[in-house]
Amino acid sequence: MSTLPPTPELIAVDLVDSEIILNWDNDIQQRFHGPWLRDNARGADARHPENDQRLFDITELPADLSVDSASIRDGDLHVTFRADGYETTFPADWLWRNAYDKPEAKRDIRQFWAAAEAKSLPAHDYKALTEDNAAMAAWLRQVHDYGFAIVSNVPTKPGMVCEVARLFGYVRETNYGELFEVRSEEKPTNLAFTGLGLNVHTDNPYRDPVPGLQLLHCLESVNEGGESVLMDGFKAADLLRQEDAGAFALLTRHWVPFRFRDDKADLQARRPLIEVDDRGDIQAIRYNNRSAAPFDLPADVMEAYYNAFRTYARLLHRPELELGLKLRPGDLMIFDNQRVLHGRKGFAGGKRHLQGCYADKDSLYSLMRKLEEA
Ligand SMILES: [Fe+2]
Structure with a gap:
């Protein structure tokens, strides 16, 4: 049975060009991009509160999805987008579980056998x-x-x-x-x-x-x-x-x-x-x-x-x-x-x-x- 490692603490956030760089207290850095963050916004205006399904289509979002500012609030990531001033907060544990900037993407555990x-x-x-x-x-x-x-x-x-x-x-x-x-x-x-x-x-x-x-x-x-x-x-x-x-x-x-x-x-x-x-x-x-x-x-x-x-x-x-x-x-x-x-x-x-x-x-x-x- 697979168990997830515990979520480290989010200690710093940098905005470099259009990329957000999160620094975790286990010395890991991860990059996140504006379009990915906006598409995965967690708020009640973005996801249905009962079933967590996405409420919008990508065509409904501004063409420019770059991030204007990013900061840590109560341990979570708060982001404001440049084109329309949209604001949203990402729980740190959600970002840690869904991060894509990893040396090896998470794979199925499959045992090949003779x-x-x-x-x-x-x-x-x-x-x-x-x-x-x-x-x-x-x-x-x-x-x-x-x-x-x-x-x-x-x-x-x-x-x-x-x-x-x-x-x-x-x-x-x-x-x-x-x-x-x-x-x-x-x-x-x-x-x-x-x-x-x-x-x-x-x-x-x-x-x-x-x-x-x-x-x-x-x-x-x-x-x-x-x-x-x-x-x-x-x-x-x-x-x-x-x-x-x-x-x-x-x-x-x-x-x-x-x-x-x-x-x-x-x-x-x-x-x-x-x-x-x-x-x-x-x-x-x-x-x-x-x-x-x-x-x-x-x-x-x-x-x-x-x-x-x-x-x-x-x-x-x-x-x-x-x-x-x-x-x-x-x-x-x-x-x-x-x-x-x-x-x-x-x-x-x-x-x-x-x-x-x-x-x-x-x-x-x-x-x-x-x-x-x-
Ligand atoms: Fe057969």
Whole structure:
């Protein structure tokens, strides 16, 4: 659980050209700019007193948002703007929490893992989750930080997978229905419905947006084979960046198409295999050999892209990254479908029956924050 450092005392303020420089009593200096301060004014004329939502649009503000004067009043920052004489006060602790002039912007705490690091993570008991907020918070926190968690002792009743999703949010219904069955079928419409092994993949890269979470609940398992495999795609992508920066650059820069088609649906999306944000942090991975459509890249990029793609795919076969799990009836795994790849080993015969559903991450993270705050 993350805790914020205490707010230092604001001891001096300087106005240099159009920048405000705050001096804190921990020897830290931070710059603030007029447009940012005005846009984030805290007063009742700027934010709704009940919900704290902004009451104006940037176009309603003067073109010149430079600061005329700045001073410390009762420990907080008081500012007057030049163009219209607008005055407002910023609580020191609010400025400290929201300051943007830092060597490194605040990042998510995410733990990249290889199999050895993930093996020791505890399973979460279903009953405890339903009765104890601390147990629930620990479960959600693990999904956030590691991208997966195992829940044990989920009643082996059909449909329970959706009940587990409803513990934190909503089931994401798709053309496969509210839940889907994973078991061997006589005339399989999908390789998932055979006894064949499945290479690690993320589900449904052809959707926009891609389902953020997948839950798989084991109702029946076979004695031999059929083990589930999870792999941290962020760890794998990060290894690719370290080992072959050129390949990483190609897979993040170029987008490729994915497609699923049957009698009723024709789902298509074009996205990168590895998605990074403006800070270079890995945000999402997509990898599904079965639904990758013919790449439509510029001709002079194609060969290099295929080399990069193969390098990455080899990495996704490294045994040390594969977390093997033997799911027993009552076990449920939940994983971030934009981060953690999943697959399974083949099985010869016998009954193996899982039920799955999708959900979104926003409500899971939201409940996690609320429980941790409480
Ligand atoms: Fe899958």
